[in-house]
Amino acid sequence: MQRLNKELRFIGHLIKLGLAGLMEYRASFLMQAVGMFINNGVYLVFWMLFFDRFKDVKGYQLEQIFLLFGFVALGFGIAYTFAGNAGRLAEFIAQGRLDYYLTLPRPVLPHVLFSRMGSFSVGDLTFGLMMYFFVGKFDLLSPILYLVCAVLAAVIFVSFSVITGCLAFYFGNASFVHMQLQNTMITFSLYPIGLFQGTIRLILFTLIPAAFVGAVPVEIVQTRSPELLLGMIGVAIFSVLLMTFVFQVGLRRYESGSALHVNL
Template structure:
């Protein structure tokens, strides 16, 4: 089988195993929907108290919130193997992955497809559509293409972050908690416009970890909040490519870590 067929086989096995206990699956999916819904309630309460934040309305922030949350939910569903990677290292299970005549990345991506993340995915889409409907934005073909392209860049960025987190485990064994500030903390950051943060913080999440490039800048174009006299529209439209570049950097780091792996020694 080629790689795509093998990955499809992995996903099929994962789906069938989760559907063995459908009541449990339904409850976990609903739990994800409700728990992430509480986050939005907190966001709504903030705007109920202050009306706007530095000129940004609730509905505009809903677009930021929804876009980054949809992308993260997709990534969270696909990358379970990298979440558990430190455990695979400690238990010596990763050695079995190396013995198989297939890419270790393919095997880790096929570790599990977490369908329960559909709860978060659905909640994020509801918030996104809620914001767009109140802003009266015409969803033309270019706008829809921009939304899809932006989500693609964000998914790639989060995958790159998880790859780096797993790569560090080759040397640290344990997962570094500081990486969670960039993944789970990053999604909290990107739910709001970058302009509400300090300048050093904005630069960090633009040039080092380009969260702004995969959410803030393209959404300025979507919301018609950019200044065409100073910055051309194509610059904002191309900014999600930073997420793809970051993913390739993560892949290169992974291969470096893999070459330095010396097994558990047990």
């Protein structure tokens, strides 16, 4: 427990430092964050136009779409704002950039993940929070449930990114595949789950767990089902364990490299 406490304090210090790093370039940070915010907004406008003509899509109305968007944006925002290196793991492995972390006395994976804060994802984070003000309920439980589900979604986002990034241990330059898989996860998470049936639906609940970062949280908030919430907590814990296992196994194949690097 004492060890865990120390590691959490260290991660807290990394996040503080990451934030200080972001503040070094305030204009760039604000531009990226605002840009991402606008990007998300445009996507929503499309849905608003769509629901002007159609009543619902597989049980989803505009309110559910807003909620879905809110979860994906907030989950993604939390994940990539705080664990800013999650999306760059394949690149780190392929270029031998884990050397620095391997010579230091901290668990490598959290150290890598939290050593950078993502500036563009701050826009998603803000957007996700703002969505709640449009469609959320303002009783005592609902905002807490919304935040808990978003944090769980963030955990799943990071885990998926790490697991797919670990492909680089086996295939060398897997940066492109890593990026594509992350994009696939986001794309599928932004549509009502009822649109997908059969094998694709199975994939979205297993290999590419897009359902758990969008559709399932929407269901939890709307039905307030404790079973569903417990299920999602279980999936988040399992994904963290799987991510740790995959990374540790992959690390044995790490080959370092001689590229010139700059740590951010």
